[in-house]
Each structure stands twice: as C-alpha cells, then as structure tokens.
Amino acid sequence: MKNLISKKTSADHDIERLIGLQLRFGVITASLIVLIGGLIYLKQFGAQAVPHYHLFIGTKAGYTSLDEIFKGAYTVNAKGIVELGVVALIITPILRIAFSLVGFIIEKDKLYTWITFTVLVIMMTSIFGGLKI
Amino acid sequence: MTILTFTLILLAGAYLAGLVGSLTGLGGGVVIIPLLTLVFHVDIRYAIGAALLASIANSSGAASAYVKEGITNIRLGMFLEIATTIGAVGGAVIAVYTATNTIAILFGAILLFSAYMTIRKKNQEVLTTGSNMALKMKLNSTYPGKDGEVAYQLKNVGAGFSIMTLAGVLSGLLGIGSGALKVLAMDSTMHIPFKVSTTTSNFMIGVTAAASAVIYLQRGYMDAGIAFPVVLGVLAGAFTGSKLLTRLDPKVLKYIFCVAISFVALEMIYNGYHHQF
Numbered sequence: 001m002k003n004l005i006s007k008k009t010s011a012d013h014d015i016e017r018l019i020g021l022q023l024r025f026g027v028i029t030a031s032l033i034v035l036i037g038g039l040i041y042l043k044q045f046g047a048q049a050v051p052h053y054h055l056f057i058g059t060k061a062g063y064t065s066l067d068e069i070f071k072g073a074y075t076v077n078a079k080g081i082v083e084l085g086v087v088a089l090i091i092t093p094i095l096r097i098a099f100s101l102v103g104f105i106i107e108k109d110k111l112y113t114w115i116t117f118t119v120l121v122i123m124m125t126s127i128f129g130g131l132k133i
Numbered sequence: 134m135t136i137l138t139f140t141l142i143l144l145a146g147a148y149l150a151g152l153v154g155s156l157t158g159l160g161g162g163v164v165i166i167p168l169l170t171l172v173f174h175v176d177i178r179y180a181i182g183a184a185l186l187a188s189i190a191n192s193s194g195a196a197s198a199y200v201k202e203g204i205t206n207i208r209l210g211m212f213l214e215i216a217t218t219i220g221a222v223g224g225a226v227i228a229v230y231t232a233t234n235t236i237a238i239l240f241g242a243i244l245l246f247s248a249y250m251t252i253r254k255k256n257q258e259v260l261t262t263g264s265n266m267a268l269k270m271k272l273n274s275t276y277p278g279k280d281g282e283v284a285y286q287l288k289n290v291g292a293g294f295s296i297m298t299l300a301g302v303l304s305g306l307l308g309i310g311s312g313a314l315k316v317l318a319m320d321s322t323m324h325i326p327f328k329v330s331t332t333t334s335n336f337m338i339g340v341t342a343a344a345s346a347v348i349y350l351q352r353g354y355m356d357a358g359i360a361f362p363v364v365l366g367v368l369a370g371a372f373t374g375s376k377l378l379t380r381l382d383p384k385v386l387k388y389i390f391c392v393a394i395s396f397v398a399l400e401m402i403y404n405g406y407h408h409q410f
Binding site for chain 2: 020026035041055059079089094096125127
C-alpha cells in the first residue's frame with residue numbers, strides 16, 4: 001500500500017530549526033540597524049519640523065537604490081543607515097527561501113527543489129527585473 | 134510638530150498596531166495604513182511602504198517561533214508562494230497605474246472582509262482523505278496536537294492556488310499581508326486545520342511582502358523617517374502580543390476590534406470616494 005502521509009523526516013526538523021533561527025537572526029539584525037540609524041536621525045533632525053508627508057516625492061528623497069543606500073550607510077548618514085536596515089529586513093525572507101532550497105537539495109526532494117527554485121527566480125525578477133515603473 | 138514628537142507618537146501608535154494586530158491575527162500592516170493616512174495625513178504611498186515593512190517584520194518574527202514548533206507546513210507554504218509572489222509582483226506593477234483613491238476604497242473593502250474573517254467560525258476538523266493532487270504535490274502532513282502528532286490531508290489544490298494569486302495581487306497593491314484571504318484559501322477551500330493554516334499563512338506573508346517591497350523601495354515608498362518608528366514599534370507590539378496570547382483569550386477583544394476596524398474601513402471608503410487621498 002502506498003504511504004498516504006508524507007512523514008516528516010529528521011532532516012525536515014533540522015531544516016525547520018535552521019529556518020527558525022535564520023528568521024529570528026535576520027529580524028534582530030535589521031531592527032538593530034534601524035534603531036542605530038533612527039537614533040542618529042533623531043539626534044540630527046529631531047528638532048526640525050516634520051517633512052510634508054502628505055506630498056509624495058518618491059525617488060527624489062534619495063536612498064532608493066542599493067548603491068545610494070550603501071554609500072549613505074558607509075558615510076554614516078542617518079537615513080542611509082535606516083534604509084540599510086530596511087534592506088536587511090527585506091532580505092530576511094528571501095534568504096529563508098535560499099536556505100529552504102539548500103535543505104530540499106540535501107533531502108534530494110526533486111519536486112520541492114524545483115518549486116523553491118521557481119519562487120527564488122520570481123524574487124530575483126522582482127529585484128533585478130527593472131519593474132520599478 | 135517636530136520630527137521628535139512625530140516619531141514618538143508614531144512609535145506608540147505602531148506599538149499598539151503591532152499589539153492589536155498580533156492579538157487578533159490581523160497583522161500590524163492593516164492597522165498602520167489607516168493610522169498613517171487618517172490620523173497623520175501621510176500620503177497613502179508612504180503608508181503602503183511602511184505597512185509592507187511592518188508585515189515582513191511581523192511575519193518573520195512570529196514565523197521563527199511557529200516553524201520551530203513544527204506547526205507550519207513548509208512544503209505547502211513554498212508551493213503556494215509561487216502563486217503569492219507572482220501575484221505580489223503583478224500587484225506592485227499595476228499599483229503605478231491605479232489612482233490612490235481607488236487603492237483606499239479597495240483597502241477599506243479588504244479591511245471589512247478581514248474583520249469578518251477574524252470572527253467567523255474556524256475549521257477545526259481534520260480531513261483524512263485528500264485529493265490526488267495534494268498527494269502528488271506532497272502537501273499532506275502532520276502537526277503537533279494535544280495527544281501527539283495529528284495527520285491531515287487537503288483538497289481543492291487548484292482553487293486554493295488561484296485564491297492565493299489574488300491574495301498576492303492585493304498584497305502587492307495595498308501593502309498588506311492579506312492574511313485573511315490566505316486563510317480563506319487554506320482554511321475554507323483546501324480544508325486545512327486552522328492552526329496550520331494561520332501559521333503557514335503567517336510564514337508566507339514575509340516572502341509575499343518582500344516580493345513587492347523591493348519594487349516599492351526603488352520607487353521611494355519607504356521613507357526612513359516613517360519606516361524607523363513603524364518597524365520598531367510594530368515589532369515590539371507584536372512581541373508583547375505573542376507573550377500575552379499565551380495568558381489570555383482575546384475573544385472579547387477580537388469582537389471589539391472587529392467593530393472598530395469596520396468603522397475605520399468605512400471611513401477609508403468614504404474618504405476614497407470623496408477623493409481625499
């Protein structure tokens with residue numbers, strides 16, 4: 001008789017533990033970077049009036065590309081550091097997919113290696129596909 | 134108002150949003166958008182950017198706990214993420230061509246639907262014979278119950294996949310996790326026990342939100358001055374919420390909150406209709 005339930009293997013549990021740790025690590029790292037950038041931002045601009053957030057200025061505000069963000073963070077620019085934390089936060093679930101991919105390859109689960117690979121390709125299209133406009 | 138005052142008020146608001154979002158299962162993003170647009174009169178595009186970040190932070194933070202407990206169905210999540218990420222990228226692309234008032238009205242409608250989904254009866258039953266497709270895709274699994282592992286199977290994989298694509302589009306368009314639609318797909322359509330469907334939905338929200346977040350980041354939707362208090366506030370609130378959840382049953386709170394959120398939804402629709410965004 002065919003086994004109707006796909007039982008969880010010990011490798012499955014290892015992957016689950018690893019993914020859990022990676023997600024937690026990612027969120028903590030990202031929020032620490034955001035906190036540092038935020039504190040510098042408050043120290044520098046805290047006394048100024050709130051920007052006109054009811055008007056959307058889009059990319060004119062700067063720090064909308066990895067290049068700008070890295071340069072900003074490198075020169076200890078407050079907004080650059082906050083945006084670096086934002087990037088770290090966005091990368092966390094993407095890294096999770098990459099971890100799962102490795103896990104399914106180790107388990108020799110061909111079907112799910114392909115499914116995970118597909119999700120990763122969609123994410124990469126979103127990042128590098130020039131879908132901005 | 135100075136930036137310091139704005140940051141502190143927003144931090145407190147985001148904390149409450151994260152707390153309420155985690156206690157009711159609606160997620161922090163749903164509360165952040167009306168808070169920013171209706172209270173602070175921030176452009177809805179900045180609000181969407183901030184809400185996406187809140188969704189990612191919330192999802193990744195909570196998922197790390199559930200995954201470790203073995204409740205989340207990782208294969209199912211991964212399979213359905215094909216649908217949600219394609220949808221989310223599509224949603225972020227069409228967002229440029231959608232008027233902000235239309236987005237506000239759509240958001241209000243989804244908010245009403247989410248409130249309804251939160252208070253409706255949950256699927257507690259376990260399906261013992263699923264469809265062929267579920268078997269072929271290795272989607273049937275087990276989860277830790279009171280008396281050991283509970284095995285479950287599922288059906289209507291195609292229909293679930295389609296609803297997930299729609300959930301992805303709305304997530305990309307509105308900047309929310311659209312957890313309510315995800316649960317509808319898994320819980321009501323695929324007949325997955327709700328403990329598994331809520332945690333798997335939460336697990337997927339991070340990836341779905343990240344798929345459109347990278348596009349929004351490049352468009353300048355994620356302002357540092359807003360992102361900073363929102364991310365930290367929502368995370369702290371969600372953390373407090375998860376600690377409280379083990380000690381209290383938020384049933385009454387859920388009803389109060391759903392009524393409140395319905396009024397907020399109606400205001401979003403009303404303002405959107407009168408071109409206030």
